[in-house]
Amino acid sequence: MRTISHAHSLVISAVTETGRAVYETIAMLTRAALRRQVRISNSIIDLNPYQMRDLNADLEGESMRLNPAFRAYEQERALYEAKQKALLFTLGMSGR
Structure with missing residues (x-):
């Protein structure tokens, strides 16, 4: 009985994840269409x-912006650029 219950919960989880993915895809398509002023119909x-x-x-x-790895990359890149600007500013202030 426990195996059936576990399988049942796995199926419910899979259906929920699939539904969420479909909803996110529809939302993403709608946002992109609205940005481009394409009639959704x-x-x-x-x-x-x-x-x-x-x-x-x-x-x-x-889809890239929603990807956690890409967001982490963007944050890392922004931090690197800020450090570069600070270094250039410091070098400029020291007369080098």
Whole structure:
């Protein structure tokens, strides 16, 4: 009985995760479409090649921003750039 209960909870968890992923994908598509002022009622077939390229770029950017590893990379890069600016400022102040 415990195995069935465990399997049941795994199925519920998988369905919940799938539902969440579908919801996030729809939200991401909607945000990208609104940014590009594409009518949401349009189908993908109705988009011209330039709109499709722009929408794909927006979706790639959106999914990258949601990626925790990419966010950590962006934070690390910002910290590095701040250190570089501070070093250049310090060198400039010391007359080097």
